[in-house]
Amino acid sequence: MAGKAKESRITLTEAQIKDLKKTFEKGSYSELSGRLEETLASLENICLDVGVTGEPGVGKSTFINAFRDLHEDDEGAAPTGNVASNKNPVPYSHPKYAHVILWDLPSIGTPNFHAKDYLEDIQVSHYDFFVILASSQFTPLHASLAHYLKKSDKDVYFVRSKVDEDLEAIRQTQPAGFNEAAALEKLREECVQDLKAAGVKSPKIFLISNFLLSRYDFPLLGETLWKDLDLQRSHSFLLATPNISHRLLEKKKAAMIEHLWLVSAVACGLQAESIHEISVICNVxxxxxxxxxxxxxFGLEESSLRKVADHAAQPVEHLRSLVKSPLANEIAKEQVVELLIQAASKPPKLPKELVTMASMGLSFAVVYNMLKTFVDNMAGDAHRILVKVFMSQKPRGESEIEIPNVSETERPSL
Structure with missing residues (x-):
């Protein structure tokens, strides 16, 4: 005898339950879905402009490519190496999220450089936040620029790039007594002291390698920006962040789950069609x-897998074997209908305030359950790929093989 279908609890905020209850009582999604469709569209099109600056040769272009998950020989990558410094800001859109743009700003520290004039030249109000890079020590020049950025009400993040080179230099001088954790802490403290001495209070400092993203502070930089940005921009930022740590993958998953109720409500009221096998009405x-x-x-598309396999010197078949979910190009209407049928076989448990409305909320509940299961499965696939490809570059403190099951989120829902 088959076991009892496992129930999936639908967790919603009080405001979401209130909206849905009103909708169920009216017996129609049209009013709610019409209002929420605009919200959903705005989430997908939120613009995020990041200003990246620093002195010549600190690795601005490499940093911009790394965040966009591109290598220097990939199409659309920012030119690196001995290239002429640009005199005007140059935008580089994320290859998957065109509204997320990293700007390669003119280099600082050039003759006749003045921080106040620099901000006028780049039109500082255009950017959401700034990253100031240095490849060695931070100087009063960086502090002065940060001061004027703060006066313009802009957040500033100090990034010490090329930390892998710093550590190797220290290793060469201390072959017997080298301790990476102690060396990193010393580098961090030097950066803090240099900036504090130049008048910067509580500087946010991150030690990174543009070529070893999952090590050092690159994942921490991603988490910090996610927390500091407003809810809408943090959503865009997090989806665009490369899959470089288990913690970031879990936060990406949590960000998606926060909005499943919104997607479900819109899908059940916007140009919905009937799925006769399960009496569900939704926009497939x-x-x-x-x-x-x-x-x-989550990087679960053919082109992304091939790029990861190529750069990691792994056969793409090995990565593909880790993926249990369909890839992006494999998803079609027939498959979505099948997923909905599967979801309907495991009745979701609605919040108690909506139980009496369950007949009207059946479509919403099935769609929500299907989306939640799909996101959970995709996150598991992404974790397995991360373990396979980037094990040797994992940030300190992450589990050797464990894949997180619980979303870590401190952000409120919409």
Whole structure:
């Protein structure tokens, strides 16, 4: 005898429950979905502009490529090496999220440089926050620029690039007594003291290697920006962040789950069609688009897997064997219908305030359950790929093989 289908609890905020209850009582999603469709569209099109600056040769272009998960020989990568310094800001859109743009700003520290004039030249109000890079020590020049950025009400993050080179130099001078953790702490303290001496209070400092993203502070930089940005921009930022740590993958998953109620409500009221096998009414085309988007964010598409395999010197078949979910290009209407049928076989447990409305909320509940299961499965696939490809570059403190099951989130829901 088959076991009892496992229930999936739907967790919603009080405001979300209130909106849905009103909708269920009216017996129609049209009013709610019409209002929320605009919200969903705005989330997908939120713009994020990041200003990246520093002196010549500190690795601005390499940093911009790294965040966009591009190597220097990839199409659309910012030119690196001995290239002429640009005199005007140069935008580089994220290859998957065109509204997320990293700007390669003119170098600082040039003759006749003045921080106040520099901000006028780059039109400081255009950017959401700034990253100041240095490849050695931070100087009063960096502090002066940060001072004027703060006066313009902009957040500033100090990034010490090329820390892998710093550590190797220290290793060469201390072959017997080298301790990486102690060396990193000393580098960090030197950066803090240099900036404090130049008048910067509580500087946010991150030690990174543009070529070893999952080591050192690059994942921490991603987490910090996610927490500091407003809710809408943090959503765009997090989806665009490369999959370089288990913690970031879990936060990416949590960000998606926060908005499943919104997607479900819109899908059940916007150009919905009936799925006769399970008496569910929803917009299957919209769900196809959403599932494809989730796959792209987790890197579960053919082109992404091939690029990762190429750069990691791994056969793409090895990575593909770790993926249990369909890739983005494999998702079609027929498959979404099948996933909905599977979801309907495991009745979701609605919040108690909506139980009496369950008949009207059946479509919403099934769609939500399907999306939640799909996101959970994709996150598991992404974790397995991270373990396989980047094990040797994992940040300190991460589990050797454990894949997190619980989302870590401190952000409120919409």
């Amino acid at each position: 085309d919209l769900l196809v688009k959403m599932l494809q988007g989730y796959c792209i964010s």
